[in-house]
Amino acid sequence: MIELKVMIVFDRVSKVYPDSSVALEEVTFSIEPKEFISIVGPSGAGKTTLLKLFLGEEKPTRGVIYYESVNVHALDKKEINEFRRRVGMVFQDFRLLPNKTVYENIAFTMEAAGRTDEEIESDVPHVLELVDLTPKIWNFPRELSGGEKQRVAIARALVNEPEVIIADEPTGNLDPVNTYDVVQILKKINNLGTTVILTTHNKGIIDSLNGRVVAIEQGRVVRDDKAGKYFK
Amino acid sequence: MFWMKLKRIIRTGFFNFWRDGTVSLASVLVMMVTLMVVGLISFSGAILDITLLELRNKIDINVTFVTSAKEEDILNVRHALESLTEVSLVTYVSRDEALTAFKERHSSDQSILSALDELGENPLGAVLNIKARDPSQYASVAEFLEGGNALSSDGITIVDRINYFENKAAIDKLTHIIASADRMGFALTIFLAIISVLIAFNTIRLTIYIARDEISVMRLVGASTTYIQGPFVVVGIIYGITAGFLTLLLLLPLTYWLGSTTESFFIGFNIFSYYLRHFLEIALIIVASGVFIGAISSLLAIRKYLKV
Known part of the structure; x- marks a missing residue:
């Protein structure tokens, strides 16, 4: 049985692609509420596949993923949309909507969640203040630097007050200064009570966080340390 | 909730149209080509209809009666012909009228006129000019006359000749051409319509393909x-409406120019005055086609990227 205090469970999850390549094999671990967990491993280890399975973008070949005791892959289309609104996402390549301003990019997430115009007008400037981007509110993504784009992405992930933030290699395209900023923002978000799942292969970040580290290699969990370093 | 959502969808649509200016311009131009084809199809339909009607009206048969035939007997034949469903119009030309027309036709040819004078009497028989509802029905009209329906009260045939049998080959050929033109016009219309709709569909599909990453982000x-x-x-x-209005505008100078250059060719049909007379109808067809093609293409093209 799943313990009640557990938020997310990967229960013997395997993913085999049609070309027979094994992306994940028998992955089992759980995440508690308000935890900051780093998933590390070399490129191609299966980190991104793990997140795609969690978001319902792909289905596991075997095994089950639970979110608050509910099997994510048993949700219908409408329920999966509702579930995704409870999760904030930050990607390595930012994935902002290029034809929308900073304000509209963030507002879109709120509109998708059915929030009112008044809520949007008051929350968007507030969340931009949190990531220190108020002066860029009416700029388009092409007018921003990499670090600024990633902060917009974080603001977008945050604005619906999600229970979990997933950051997939968020610092992969950033210089050390912006990397530091992004990690600090993620730590701040976690301190405010949001669960953070971070995938990275940046050793410096992991060592500085000094939090839980799950290491994946060739699709298998090879290490799960409560206060780990990149290498043991 | 519904109205709020609808308002946001429409607003976002307008913003996307405006901000993606180059893509929008290209799509509108391609859509204009499609709608121009739709417009020309409705014109060509009208041109074909009117030209074929004119051609049909030009086909008739003349029944020439012997000079000794009594007017009363001829009028009886006329009456019998008029009761046939295949016949739309029968015109009677009396012997005197035939002679006057003949003289008028040959007014410059003195030798013919003097020959007529020498004869002393009218050598021409009375004529019934018959127009059938359809060119293919002349055969049965001619058969009707041949089959003993044009006899005098004494039972002697009063028909001198029926020019159907002289013109049969020409009438048959024309009937065949009209039927083929009808079929060809229809097939060509369908073919052009399908091609142009496919072009518009593919253009819209490309614009959505460009946005596929955005669509996946929206999903996530x-x-x-x-x-x-x-x-x-x-x-x-919006592509459909914009392209529709631009096409209607462009058709004005185009039909004006075409109208004056092709009027003689299309036997009295002026494409420009036809466009002005049927403007509302054509505008509705063009704009509605644009809206329909635009909306359906978007709906179909986006489905592929919504599976995430």
């Missing part, structure tokens, strides 16, 4: 299918 932030699809459909509709 939990946007519903309607909320993602909606603005794309709105953009498709």
